[in-house]
Structure formats: structure tokens, C-alpha cells
Amino acid sequence: xxxxxxxxxxxxxxxxxxxxxxxxxxxxxxxxxxxxxxxxxxxxxxxxxxxxxxxxxxxxxxxxxxxxxxxxxxxxxxxxxxxxxxxxxxxxxxxxxxxxxxxxxxxxxxxxxxxxxxxxxxxxxxxxxxxxxxxxxxxxxxxxxxxxxxxxxxxxxxxxxxxxxxxxxxxxxxxxxxxxxxxxxxxxxxxxxxxxxxxxxxxxxxxxxxxxx
Amino acid sequence: xxxxxxxxxxxxxxxxxxxxxxxxxxxxxxxxxxxxxxxxxxxxxxxxxxxxxxxxxxxxxxxxxxxxxxxxxxxxxxxxxxxxxxxxxxxxxxxxxxxxxxxxxxxxxxxxxxxxxxxxxxxxxxxxxxxxxxxxxxxxxxxxxxxxxxxxxxxxxxxxxxxxxxxxxxxxxxxxxxxxxxxxxxxxxxxxxxxxxxxxxxxxxxxxxxxxx
Numbered sequence: 182x183x184x185x186x187x188x189x190x191x192x193x194x195x196x197x198x199x200x201x202x203x204x205x206x207x208x209x210x211x212x213x214x215x216x217x218x219x220x221x222x223x224x225x226x227x228x229x230x231x232x233x234x235x236x237x238x239x240x241x242x243x244x245x246x247x248x249x250x251x252x253x254x255x256x257x258x259x260x261x262x263x264x265x266x267x268x269x270x271x272x273x274x275x276x277x278x279x280x281x282x283x284x285x286x287x288x289x290x291x292x293x294x295x296x297x298x299x300x301x302x303x304x305x306x307x308x309x310x311x312x313x314x315x316x317x318x319x320x321x322x323x324x325x326x327x328x329x330x331x332x333x334x335x336x337x338x339x340x341x342x343x344x345x346x347x348x349x350x351x352x353x354x355x356x357x358x359x360x361x362x363x364x365x366x367x368x369x370x371x372x373x374x375x376x377x378x379x380x381x382x383x384x385x386x387x388x389x390x391x392x393x394x
Numbered sequence: 395x396x397x398x399x400x401x402x403x404x405x406x407x408x409x410x411x412x413x414x415x416x417x418x419x420x421x422x423x424x425x426x427x428x429x430x431x432x433x434x435x436x437x438x439x440x441x442x443x444x445x446x447x448x449x450x451x452x453x454x455x456x457x458x459x460x461x462x463x464x465x466x467x468x469x470x471x472x473x474x475x476x477x478x479x480x481x482x483x484x485x486x487x488x489x490x491x492x493x494x495x496x497x498x499x500x501x502x503x504x505x506x507x508x509x510x511x512x513x514x515x516x517x518x519x520x521x522x523x524x525x526x527x528x529x530x531x532x533x534x535x536x537x538x539x540x541x542x543x544x545x546x547x548x549x550x551x552x553x554x555x556x557x558x559x560x561x562x563x564x565x566x567x568x569x570x571x572x573x574x575x576x577x578x579x580x581x582x583x584x585x586x587x588x589x590x591x592x593x594x595x596x597x598x599x600x601x602x603x604x605x606x607x
Binding site: 197200202206209210212213308309310312313314316317320321323325326327328348371374375378382383385386389390391392394 | 410413415419422423425426521522523525526527529530533534536538539540541561584587588591595596598599602603604605607
């Protein structure tokens with residue numbers, strides 16, 4: 182089993198939103214869910230430490246970033262083979278990693294361990310930490326914290342010409358729907374409380390930015 | 395009186411934390427406080443639009459940034475002279491701008507209008523918007539969102555060797571004390587509610603980052 186100190190070295194080049202602090206948060210939450218759900222703790226631990234390991238590899242382009250779940254699973258295979266893991270358990274970890282980015286297509290989480298990793302990763306875009314990461318991600322890309330969304334954006338998720346995509350837009354269009362993706366019962370409980378905080382945060386941000394509070 | 399559209403042009407080079415959105419929020423809150431307190435609305439409006447106008451002037455270094463209240467007051471003088479303002483009213487606006495950065499020394503807000511601008515500017519580092527701006531400011535400087543503060547930091551505000559100054563450190567050391575600086579009665583009311591939200595935000599962030607919530 183790779184240690185946390187070993188794992189830290191894989192994330193030297195990471196962006197501030199997918200850095201080693203993110204990995205540690207996912208690790209802690211995945212551990213908590215794994216225990217509550219009765220998942221294989223060793224597989225979950227390894228998958229959590231390795232899940233974004235090649236996400237920000239040096240020279241990584243947009244396309245490489247898109248495919249980081251694939252390159253991370255390959256990297257995990259090499260690391261765990263060196264650690265003497267069996268092929269079956271390596272595949273279990275690789276499935277977790279490949280499936281943690283499941284959206285409309287691609288590999289869906291099938292095993293309990295994959296659902297646990299998926300949930301832990303998604304929980305890190307909910308709550309206060311989710312708001313903080315979304316805000317940083319937008320700011321690094323030159324996006325504003327808050328701009329008033331158009332009626333069209335609220336209805337369709339498409340900006341009007343010249344409308345800036347602020348972190349509030351990202352909340353309306355994406356973050357506010359994340360809780361419905363969670364698989365495990367203990368993940369859903371955490372997601373509900375973090376979702377409620379996220380809603381409160383963005384309502385507060387909106388009221389303050391409009392000078393109402 | 396300069397228009398909001400004119401003022402927008404003064405902030406093209408601004409950093410994401412002192413950008414024109416910040417100016418507009420300060421403008422709206424300052425207007426609200428000015429009306430509640432019976433301050434001169436025209437002076438407050440002009441001071442709010444001009445208060446950070448030279449904050450990120452091209453070529454601005456750290457030292458220039460430190461002195462932005464001085465350079466912004468000078469710029470305000472030129473703009474308002476062109477607009478045909480009297481010397482007395484120009485001085486009233488310049489006092490607001492120079493005093494909005496009052497800390498341990500320097501020019502303290504004396505007039506009601508200066509207290510209103512000061513309060514509005516400080517309110518923008520409280521609440522959800524204050525948390526968001528602090529997080530962005532830290533992230534742009536490579537600082538983490540959350541790291542565990544040492545006992546020494548909690549007691550003294552000084553990091554131990556190697557301790558990273560996260561946005562949570564900034565909250566403990568600085569943001570949590572801002573509300574005590576506010577001058578006006580209506581500013582204090584807003585500050586109390588924004589301070590309460592800030593405390594809630596950082597308690598939530600801490601609990602989530604520790605895997606407790």
C-alpha cells in the first residue's frame with residue numbers, strides 16, 4: 182500500500198483545485214464512507230490516493246486533463262504492481278479511478294468501492310469547500326465571483342451574448358445538481374447537508390453582491 | 395459626477411479582488427449606509443467610484459499598491475476638477491479615499507462620508523463575499539484553502555516554521571476582527587450579520603476539510 186507521504190510526490194505539479202489537499206480530503210471522506218458502507222478499505226484508500234495522480238502531469242493539455250481518469254488508472258496499475266498487488270485487486274482500484282469521472286457516458290461506478298470514491302470526489306464540490314474550489318477555479322480562469330444571471334441562463338443554462346459565467350452561474354448550472362449524482366446512503370446524508378450549506382452560501386453571496394444584506 | 399460607465403474604464407487593469415465588481419459592491423453598500431446615516435450622497439458616490447482607481451495602475455509595484463489610497467485620491471482630484479467640482483467638495487472626496495485604508499496610523503476617517511466609505515469597503519471582506527475574495531487572493535498567491543493552524547498560530551498569529559498561511563489562517567488572524575473596526579450604526583448592523591456568516595463559513599470549511607461533516 183503506498184503511503185500518504187509517497188502519494189504527496191505524485192501531486193507536485195497539480196493545480197490548486199486538484200492538489201494534494203483535495204486528495205487528502207477525498208481520502209478522509211472515502212474512508213468514512215467505506216467504513217459506513219462496508220467497502221474494501223484498502224482498495225478505497227489506494228484509489229483515493231491515486232485518483233488524480235496523472236491529472237496535472239507536466240505538459241498536460243486540456244485534452245490530457247479531460248482524460249486524467251485514464252492516465253491515473255494506468256499510473257495506479259504500475260504503482261500497485263510494484264507493491265505486489267494481485268491483478269484482481271489492481272483492476273478493482275483501476276475501475277474506481279476510471280469511473281470517478283462518470284458523466285453521461287464512459288465507465289459507470291459498478292463496485293461499492295467505485296461508488297464510494299465517486300461520492301467522496303463529488304462531495305468535495307459541495308459545501309464550503311465546494312464553493313471555495315469553484316470560486317478559485319473560476320478566478321484562475323479570469324471569471325468573476327458574481328454577476329447577475331440572465332433569465333435565459335436561469336431557464337436554459339446558456340448565457341446571452343456577452344454574459345459572463347461567474348461562480349454563481351456555475352452554482353446554478355452545475356453545483357446545485359451534484360447531490361443527485363451520489364450513490365451511497367452515507368454519501369447522500371453528507372451531500373444533503375453540504376448541499377444545504379452551498380445553497381445558503383450562494384444565496385448569501387447573491388444578496389450581498391446586490392447590496393441587500 | 396462621473397458615471398458608472400466612465401468609472402469602469404479606470405479599473406481595466408485591476409486585480410480580481412479589487413476589480414470593478416468590488417467597486418460596484420462598495421458603491422451600493424456605501425449608498426445604502428449614506429442614506430441611513432444622512433451622509434452627503436454625491437461625495438460618497440464619487441468617493442466609492444474612485445476609491446481604488448489607482449490600485450493596480452500599470453507598472454504598479456508592491457509599494458505602489460500599498461499607497462493606492464494616496465494615488466487614487468490624487469486621481470480623484472483631477473477627475474472632479476474637470477467635472478467642475480468646488481475645491482471644498484473635492485477635498486471631502488479625497489479625505490474619504492485617503493482614509494479608507496486607515497489601520498494603525500495614517501489618516502483616520504473624520505467625516506461621516508469617510509466613515510461610510512471605510513465601512514462599505516470593510517464590509518466587502520466580511521460575509522460570503524469576504525470569504526470568496528480572501529480565498530481568491532490567497533489562491534492567486536499560491537496559498538492553500540485550508541490547513542490546520544498550529545497552537546502557536548492560534549495564540550500569537552505567528553506561524554511555526556514551515557506552517558502554510560491558508561485562507562483559514564487569514565480568517566483567524568484578520569477577517570474575524572474586521573467587524574470591530576466599523577464606525578457607523580447601520581454599518582455595524584450589516585457587519586454583525588456578515589461576520590456571523592463568515593464564522594459559519596469557516597467553521598463549516600474546517601469541519602469538511604477534517605472529514606467531520
